[in-house]
Amino acid sequence: TGLQWGYGEDNGPSEWHIDFPIAQGSRQSPINIVTSDAVYDPDLLPLSICYDSCTTLSIFNDGHSVIVEFDDVDSKTVIQSGPLQVPYRLKQCHFHWGGKNTHGSEHTVNGKSYASELHLVHWNAVKYKTFAEAAVAPDGLAVIGIFIETGDDHPGLHQLTDAFYMVKFKGSKAVFPGFNPKSLLPKSLHYWTYPGSLTTPPLYENVIWIVLKEPIKISQKQMHRFRLLLFSNEDEDRLPMIDNFRPPQPLKGRKVRASFC
Ligand SMILES: COc1ccc(C[C@H]2SC(=O)NC2=O)c(OC)c1
Numbered sequence: 476t477g478l479q480w481g482y483g484e485d486n487g488p489s490e491w492h493i494d495f496p497i498a499q500g501s502r503q504s505p506i507n508i509v510t511s512d513a514v515y516d517p518d519l520l521p522l523s524i525c526y527d528s529c530t531t532l533s534i535f536n537d538g539h540s541v542i543v544e545f546d547d548v549d550s551k552t553v554i555q556s557g558p559l560q561v562p563y564r565l566k567q568c569h570f571h572w573g574g575k576n577t578h579g580s581e582h583t584v585n586g587k588s589y590a591s592e593l594h595l596v597h598w599n600a601v602k603y604k605t606f607a608e609a610a611v612a613p614d615g616l617a618v619i620g621i622f623i624e625t626g627d628d629h630p631g632l633h634q635l636t637d638a639f640y641m642v643k644f645k646g647s648k649a650v651f652p653g654f655n656p657k658s659l660l661p662k663s664l665h666y667w668t669y670p671g672s673l674t675t676p677p678l679y680e681n682v683i684w685i686v687l688k689e690p691i692k693i694s695q696k697q698m699h700r701f702r703l704l705l706f707s708n709e710d711e712d713r714l715p716m717i718d719n720f721r722p723p724q725p726l727k728g729r730k731v732r733a734s735f736c
């Protein structure tokens with residue numbers, strides 16, 4: 476079997492186009508957001524995030540990131556309005572981060588990288604029956620990106636970082652009840668939005684990106700918990716899970732809209 480994609484020298488983002496030619500497509504993510512080029516769109520409605528009755532199922536290390544999976548059997552946890560035509564149902568959230576605080580986010584703002592970036596992944600459950608079906612459909616996915624920088628301790632994140640020891644190794648999964656990602660949202664829901672793609676293979680170009688302007692802050696200790704996770708499983712040489720981010724991709728004429736001025 477072919478070399479599994481990853482974030483290393485031989486299997487990293489610059490090689491992905493070999494197995495996934497769409498990597499060089501016309502609407503790839505992430506991008507560098509040039510704030511002066513973002514067009515304020517007064518028709519963009521405020522984002523509506525309805526996470527009150529959210530059911531967390533598990534926490535999982537898939538060898539690329541740490542993923543929190545939510546119960547998506549009904550539309551009790553959705554985002555709607557904003558740039559969206561219909562409600563999108565929350566499926567999972569995961570993170571990208573660096574080995575140092577100077578980099579780690581996928582999107583950048585005027586060339587600035589953040590230490591980490593949280594992705595909240597949603598799917599169009601109005602048109603599609605399952606996440607898998609939506610994940611390959613043109614209007615299937617909407618992902619909220621939230622920048623993370625180091626600073627004060629983040630009370631809402633402890634439940635998550637305290638559980639990382641259970642999923643240190645690739646392939647490990649644990650029951651993880653009672654977490655609500657609402658606690659990870661910044662005060663402002665001002666956002667940039669643009670048409671993009673998955674940021675990992677298969678890199679499908681079917682994501683409505685919603686990137687929040689306001690970063691959240693987590694402590695250095697909480698940041699270090701992320702860096703204790705491993706890309707490798709129990710039998711392999713230890714590979715710290717760090718720098719699991721794709722760098723910004725060409726805009727290729729796309730317009731980035733801002734919900735704020
Ligand atoms: C086949 O369906 C997939 C595959 C991978 C991801 C995760 C990627 S996409 C993103 O924004 N960040 C990531 O790491 C996905 O998420 C929507 C959906």
Ligand SMILES: [Zn+2]
Pocket residue numbers: 569570571594674
């Ligand atoms: Zn992601």
